[in-house]
Amino acid sequence: MASKKPTKSSKKRTQKSGAQKSGDVVMWLRLPRAMSVEELNKLGLKGAACFGGDTCIAATTRHPDAGIVVEADLQNSLDKAGLSRRGDPCFGGSTCIV
Amino acid sequence: MAWKASHYTRLIPLHDGDGVLYNGLSRALIGLSAGAFDRCGVILNSAEKGRALSDSYERDDLFAHLIAGNFVVDESFDELAFIEDQYNRERQRSQFLLTILPTFGCNLGCDYCFVGKKRGAMDRERQDQIIEFVTERFASQKFPSMEVDWFGGEPLLALGAIEHLSEAFLSLCAKYDTPYSAQVITNGTMITDRAMEVLTKSGVDRLQITLDGLREVHDLRRPSKLRVISSYEQTILGLGKVVGKFVIRLRINVDKHNLKDAWQLLEFFASQGWLGPNTQFYPYLARISPFTDACSQVATEVCSVDEFQETNLRWMKRLHEYGVPVAFQGLYQFPEPKTYNCGAIGNNGFIFNPNGEIHKCGLAVDDSTEAIGMLGEAIDIDNPNVRKWKEWTPLANPVCRGCEYLPSCLGGCPRNQMQMREVQKKENCQYYQQHEDKILAAHLELR
Numbered sequence: 001m002a003s004k005k006p007t008k009s010s011k012k013r014t015q016k017s018g019a020q021k022s023g024d025v026v027m028w029l030r031l032p033r034a035m036s037v038e039e040l041n042k043l044g045l046k047g048a049a050c051f052g053g054d055t056c057i058a059a060t061t062r063h064p065d066a067g068i069v070v071e072a073d074l075q076n077s078l079d080k081a082g083l084s085r086r087g088d089p090c091f092g093g094s095t096c097i098v
Numbered sequence: 099m100a101w102k103a104s105h106y107t108r109l110i111p112l113h114d115g116d117g118v119l120y121n122g123l124s125r126a127l128i129g130l131s132a133g134a135f136d137r138c139g140v141i142l143n144s145a146e147k148g149r150a151l152s153d154s155y156e157r158d159d160l161f162a163h164l165i166a167g168n169f170v171v172d173e174s175f176d177e178l179a180f181i182e183d184q185y186n187r188e189r190q191r192s193q194f195l196l197t198i199l200p201t202f203g204c205n206l207g208c209d210y211c212f213v214g215k216k217r218g219a220m221d222r223e224r225q226d227q228i229i230e231f232v233t234e235r236f237a238s239q240k241f242p243s244m245e246v247d248w249f250g251g252e253p254l255l256a257l258g259a260i261e262h263l264s265e266a267f268l269s270l271c272a273k274y275d276t277p278y279s280a281q282v283i284t285n286g287t288m289i290t291d292r293a294m295e296v297l298t299k300s301g302v303d304r305l306q307i308t309l310d311g312l313r314e315v316h317d318l319r320r321p322s323k324l325r326v327i328s329s330y331e332q333t334i335l336g337l338g339k340v341v342g343k344f345v346i347r348l349r350i351n352v353d354k355h356n357l358k359d360a361w362q363l364l365e366f367f368a369s370q371g372w373l374g375p376n377t378q379f380y381p382y383l384a385r386i387s388p389f390t391d392a393c394s395q396v397a398t399e400v401c402s403v404d405e406f407q408e409t410n411l412r413w414m415k416r417l418h419e420y421g422v423p424v425a426f427q428g429l430y431q432f433p434e435p436k437t438y439n440c441g442a443i444g445n446n447g448f449i450f451n452p453n454g455e456i457h458k459c460g461l462a463v464d465d466s467t468e469a470i471g472m473l474g475e476a477i478d479i480d481n482p483n484v485r486k487w488k489e490w491t492p493l494a495n496p497v498c499r500g501c502e503y504l505p506s507c508l509g510g511c512p513r514n515q516m517q518m519r520e521v522q523k524k525e526n527c528q529y530y531q532q533h534e535d536k537i538l539a540a541h542l543e544l545r
Contacts, residue, residue, distance in 0.1 A: 024134040026163050029542070032124035043166055 100150035100173040101161075103142040106505055107169045109135070110535045112542065119169055120538060122505040123177060123435055126167030129542070134160060142169070149173075181504060182493050188437035192444030194241040194276075197460055198228065198263065199249050199451045200256035206285055206329055208320045216251075216464050220259050220452040227473035228450055229266040236274050241446060244271055246280040248302070249460065251452075254288035257296045264300030281306060285320065287329055289336035294343065304345040308384075309333060311356035312363065341372045341379045347429060348381040354401040357383075357409055364416060373420035380422065382429055383410050387522065403525050407533045411540045418544045425544040431537045439508035442487055458487045459513050490516060503530035 028043070106122040115132030130138060141155045141164065150173045155161055164170040171177065201219035204211070235241075246267060248260055264280065271278040281304035282297060297305075309330070310319045316330040340346060348367075350360050360383060364373075372379045385406040386399065410431070414424050424430050441447030442458040449457040455469040456477065462468035470484045471477040477484060492498045492509025501507065509515055510526035 024137070024160075025129070025131040026134055026160065027129035028127075028163075029118070029129055030125055030127040032121065032126035032166075032168055039166070043162055 100153070101156070101165070101170040102145065102148055102150055102173045104169055104171050105147065105177055106502055107142060108502065108535060109139050109142065110539055111135070112539055118539070118542060119164075119167065120433075120535075121168050122433065122503060123181065124168035125435055126169065128163060128167060138164070138169075178493075178499060178504075182491075184437055185491065185493065185508070189444050191242065192438060192441075192446045194232075194235065194244040195247075195441040195444060195447040196228075196232070196245070197247040197249050197441070197447075197449040197463075198253075198259075199251060199449070199463060200225075200253055200259035200263075201251040202452050202464075203255050204250060204252040204285070205255065205287060205323055206252070206320050207323050210319070216452075218452050219251075219256055220450075220454075222262070224450075224452065224454045224473055225259055225262055227454065228263060231448075231473060232267065232270060235446075236270050236276075240274070241276050243277040243279070246278075248280065248282040248284075250283075252285055252288060253282055254284050254293050257293060260300055260302075261296050264302075268301055279303060285329070285333065286336040286340075287322070287332035289339050291339075294339065297344070302344070304347065305340055306347045306349060307333065307337065308349040308351060309363065310351045312359045315356050315359065337372070338370065341370075342377050345378045346380065348379065349384045350381060351386050352383050352401065352406070352409075353386050353399040354405070355399060357401055357405070360409070360413065361416075364413070364420075368420055373417065373422055375421045375423055380427075380429055381417070383413055387525075403528050403533070407529070407536070411536065414540060414544065425541045430541070431534075432541050433506040433534050433538055435505035436508050439492070439510070440512050443490055443512050445488070458483070461513060486516065487512070497527075501527075501530075503534060506530070506534065 104121055104123065106124075108120050108122065109117060110120060111117045112129075115135065117130050117132075117135035119128050119130060119135075119138055120126070137158065137160055141151060141158065141160070144155070145151050151170065161170070199220070202216040203219055244267065246264075250256070253260065260282075267280075268278060270276075278301055280300065280302045282302050283306045286305075286307035310316045313328060313330040316333075317328050320329050322329045322332070337346065337348070350363060352360055364381065367373050367379070367381060371377075373381075383406070385401060385403070414430050417424050426432050428434055438444055442460075447458065449460055449463050450473065451457065451463050453466075454473040455463075455466060456471045456473060457463045457469055459468065468483060470481055470487070479485075479488075490512050492504075492507075492512075492515065495509060495515065498504055498507075498509045507526070507530050511522065513519075514522040514526065
């Protein structure tokens with residue numbers, strides 16, 4: 001059971017209530033285990049497998065359009081999924097806007 | 099299938115209503131914008147502990163994420179039983195973890211040293227008995243890895259023993275296809291070209307070196323037995339030789355008197371070019387505590403857990419500014435679930451002192467009454483000292499069983515619990531319950 005009550009949203013970031021609001025961002029920072037691309041896709045990972053990178057803007061900032069970005073300590077997962085951290089067509093880097 | 103909130107899921111607020119969801123058992127970590135954070139809170143707090151959540155929440159697109167990260171689990175899943183099974187299994191198949199004191203001798207005379215007044219180096223016969231001990235175990239079981247900690251006394255006073263034993267260990271690990279790694283816990287004053295050559299050849303890739311503060315305090319607390327020499331200066335000279343060549347974990351012992359001095363040390367390290375993304379030099383703060391009788395006099399000097407942690411968070415940020423990769427590192431207390439929490443309770447953890455005694459706990463290695471056996475003799479599994487470590491489990495403690503921080507704490511130091519050291523036990527709980535979430539949030543800020 002969760003231990004803490006969440007804080008209220010600030011006015012700046014408040015979104016309409018409901019399940020499908022476009023402004024809400026879920027940013028995966030660490031997976032609990034190696035997951036297949038199919039599993040990741042079910043979580044809403046869009047397009048080709050971009051897992052961000054150390055300098056990827058989407059991986060380091062919360063941009064509402066970024067969708068779901070996975071980063072950090074995932075090399076094992078990526079290896080098992082046969083993916084590279086910066087696989088085509090994601091080149092990562094400071095110009096990445098996802 | 100009905101879902102319940104995991105007992106180990108934590109909602110940690112960050113700023114502007116944003117937050118993170120962390121599960122201490124699965125390790126899953128997701129960042130959430132304010133709206134998503136609020137919704138997760140509503141979902142996870144909507145039912146009593148252990149009770150099923152309304153299935154209406156499963157239509158929320160966040161729910162797939164909650165399932166994927168084990169933030170919610172099958173209502174019938176017994177998480178505590180899972181931890182208990184894992185704990186009992188992993189302590190059986192734990193890595194082959196040896197701590198070897200090749201000598202009790204030391205060139206420094208620190209009053210607080212728990213090795214106390216012991217003297218003597220490990221002779222060749224004892225060394226060969228260790229090789230025999232290790233060989234027999236390799237022949238009878240498969241280890242996931244082998245790890246050796248060279249400790250003392252000052253282990254670099256016994257380079258011959260390190261060289262002799264390491265050669266045998268490396269050969270056995272190659273024969274049995276077992277990964278090997280080793281570190282030296284040294285005062286840093288004996289680092290010579292010869293020492294570096296031996297350590298490199300011996301598979302040592304990490305050094306833990308300790309400072310007790312700036313020169314005046316360090317030299318007072320850790321005086322060289324050759325009184326004319328500053329041990330601080332010797333250690334700094336040693337650091338200059340090894341930074342960039344080994345992974346260096348520089349432990350800075352702090353108490354309420356020298357806590358603020360640590361900042362001057364940091365500036366000094368920066369001036370030497372030791373801080374950065376590629377130097378593998380990791381200075382960290384360690385709060386002194388009266389762990390043993392030998393250092394019990396420090397009890398009145400100890401800084402509070404709160405004061406220490408506040409300083410520690412600022413320390414991490416400062417290191418980050420210097421480019422030191424701090425985020426997500428266990429050395430800087432990033433929370434990670436453990437499968438078992440101490441080499442002493444792992445079946446394959448052993449400590450050898452120079453006299454040939456075999457121990458389990460490194461803090462009692464100078465106390466012969468705590469030995470579990472002697473090199474050259476079979477270990478008696480009915481020896482009370484063997485049984486107390488083999489049978490100890492944090493899951494016998496009802497407080498631990500109910501604690502949401504159990505996966506990363508696992509009861510803390512077993513010795514503290516066995517000996518009912520109430521101050522240490524209380525501080526351990528205080529650390530997890532009051533500081534772990536703050537530390538995790540700080541790491542996320544440093545990404």
